[in-house]
Structures are given as structure tokens and as C-alpha cells.
Amino acid sequence: MELPLVCVVLTGCTVDEMLKDASLATAAGADLVEVRLDKLWTREIELEESEEDNDVKKSRKEEVEYEVKPLDSVDLKSVLSSFKQGIELPVILTCRPERQGGYYPGDESSRIEVLKTAIESGVSWVDLEVDISASERKSLMEKALGKTKIIASYHSEEHPPPASEIVAEVGDYSSQGDMVKICYPVQGTEGALRIFEAAWELRDSEVETSVMGLGPGGDWVRIHAPLLSQGMVYTTMQVGWHLSHSGRINVSDLTTAWKLLGYSA
16 A cells, blocks of 8 residues: 655744754654744744643643744745755745734735745745635746645635535645645544545545644544545654644654554555
8 A cells, every 4th residue: 555645744933943853753754844934933932831740731732822023033045055954855845824824924925935935945845825826826836847846735714614525625726736735624523524535535536635634533534544545644743642632643653553554564
């Protein structure tokens, strides 16, 4: 059974933090890593400590708040050079806007310039949201042609629609990149099953997909991604009970699950 690409989403708000996480991802056997460039314009806000014991505090690590830094606080070309020199694996560069849950503090035109610079750096993959204007997307796709693969991504704020609608959305976005990534928030079994059903219907499609949920049950598609012929699975180096609750999964836990389920040797 052919396994999907395993991508570790790097954590941290600085280049050094992301490079450290990338090193751990390489050692853990990841196929590639995602750099969230928009996170470089943030810093973590220290939350008030409670009287919880250390184990509980560690398990609540996901409850992090961020404040956004000024636009001129990041030297993008220097940052991209550091990632190019310091990361051994192929890289996905992403600069998520606020409208899709990201942190980039500038306007859309300046964000497009960030994406152009990312492509010009020769990166393996770039993430382009499907709601980028048609003219800007055409320009970015032409710049990427032949050297940088494109992930056409959509992060919905709405709960998953029926599976047939998810499949139709994937079809609508298939011309916008080399892979279609769709993510929905889920709060229970019904939403998670809709995503799973859509992934099952898409398993024989010629479109490379990465369909997922964020919330309880959102990790079902990730765990069974080889069975569902998913093109890529997003994972993390983080650990803790909160990952399952948020629909995410640790990269080592994922590979262990695949072995136990007979998806890999």
C-alpha cells in the first residue's frame, strides 16, 4: 500500500524554534515540513500560571495566545535563506491570512509579495489559498510553474457539508494546484464522518487531496490516510492529549498507528 507524504507543521514563532523543530521532524522520518511564515510576525503571550501540576500544564500547552508584531519586524529574504540552509527536507511555505485563521499583519497585496518571494526562493511547495484573486493566482502559478508545486488550500469556518459537496469542492479547486487541501472544523461524530466519507469517495480520484478536520474525530482521515489514498497528511512534533481533541496527531504516533493497522511494514 502506497503511503501518503507525511508533513510536519513546524511550531514556534522564530526561525531558530522552527529550525529546531525541523531537525526533530527529520529524525522522526517526516517526508517534508511546513513553515508557517505568518507565525514569524507573532510572539507568544505568557498566560498566567495556575496551581496545576506540571503534567497538566504540559498537556495544556496548546492553549497559547499570540500578539502580532509590526510588518517590518521580519527580514523575509534573510529568513528564507536561513530555512534553505537549515532544513534538509522539502519545505512547504505558507503565509496564512487572518481571514483563514492566520497571523500575517499586512494587507493582501503585501502578502502576495511574500508568496512571490517564497516561490522565487526555489522552495519545493507553496500553499496558495483558493480565495486568492484570479489575476494574482494566475501570476503566482506562472511563477511557480516547473519549479514549485502548489497546494490549493481552503480552511472553512463552517462545519463540514455533506460528503458530496466536499467532493464537488475538491473538483472545483483541482485546477488551482498540484494538490487540494481542505480543512473543516468538527465538533462531533457527524462532521468527522462526512469528511471521512468524502475522502473515501475521493480515494480513486486523479486529484491529489489532503482532506482533514480540526476537532474531535478530525484525525480519523489522517490515521486511515493510506486506505483513503490521501496525498499528504499533516502532523506535528507536539505531544499531549489535546492533539486528539483538536484532530491533530503526532508524527511518531501516526507512523505507529499505520504499522498497527497494517498500512506499513
